[in-house]
Amino acid sequence: MTENHLFIQCQNLLLDDLKKNFPQTLESIEKTVSLIKNKTNPCIYMSAVGKSAFIARWFSSILKSIGISSQYLHPVDALHGDIGQILEKDVVFFLSYGGHTDELTELFLNIQKRGSATITLSSSPIAPLSQSAQIYIPIPLVKEPSPIEHVPLMASMASLSVCSLLITKILESLPIPLEVYKKNHPYGKIGKNLLKVQDIMTALKDCPIVTPKTSAMDCLHLMTQKAMGCLLVSKSLTEPQSFVGLIAEKELRIAMEKFHKTFFEHTAEDFLNSQPLTLKPQTSLKEARLIMENPQRILNIIPVVDDHRQLLGLLRLHEIIRLGIV
DSSP, X not given: OGGGSHHHHHHHHHHHHHHHTHHHHHHHHHHHXXXXXXXXXXXXXXXXXXXXXXXXXXXXXXXXXXXXOEEEOOHHHHHTTGGGGOOTTOEEEEEOSSSOOHHHHHHHHHHHHHTOEEXXXXXXXXXXXXXXXXXXXXXXXXXXXXXXXXXXXXXXHHHHHHHHHHHHHHHHHSOOOHHHHHHTOOSHHHHHHTOBHHHHSEEGGGSOEEOTTOBHHHHHHHHHHHOSSEEEXXXXXXXXXXXXXXXXHHHHHHHHHHHGGGXXXXXXXXXXXXXXXXXXXXXXXXXXXXXXXXXXXOOSEEEEEOTTOBEEEEEEHHHHHHHTOO
16 A cells, blocks of 8 residues: 555656666766866755755755855845855855746846856756856656645655756765865754764873882772872883873782781882773773773773874773763
């Protein structure tokens, strides 16, 4: 029954058409990406009205998030002065499913006069906007499932699909480092999941550090004073600080039970853990949490070292949990 529903039928027709026309669509998109790459710091505009305007705003927003200068261009506002910001080096997309939108047609003529690149996304290859553009990107012509056939359900889905493909090709073709995306998402779930150990670790200057020759009394005093649940053991207290081991509360308890009355006669080298788990600063917080919450042994703290075992800092599990990293 579900498979025969008109919505499913229309959706399947859309998918079939996307597959059928994929080579032509991809060819136009690749020309578009090549055009953008050959420009020097262009701003990417997309103009649309009605329901398509929401897709145009989404398109521009995605480009901004990956570090590409982009803006949604309202055709009426543009014709009342905003067109002044558009330069010859810029690229202007016109999203019009039918290809006959009056406001876009008028704007198109004025953009052409400025010498900016023009690209039209439409289901009609013979529409004025499609015929006059430097590049025409086809959108599948679809059947609508709504009893009111002019409600653009499938048309919006088709437009969004082609815009998504366009963004995918831009991402594939332009050198956009993950670090750029991360810097553009400092907040929210995306930003948090892109954070690395080095972004939230306790800096070395704020960590409790001892040497192998530090007395048990001083170790106990420093651990109480710093209240971080551990001590980092380094060959020296001056940089660079080569990592020797870790003294957690567990190591102290074991040492007290083992040495009993002579505990305070010993030094850190007598009870440190010389092979604790460590993390690299580039490790993602998501991976760090998996390591620290291993059911076989949950770690509340873990040292951070570089490739040469030089101490860099300390990561605490509760900091990851506080951020909501899962």
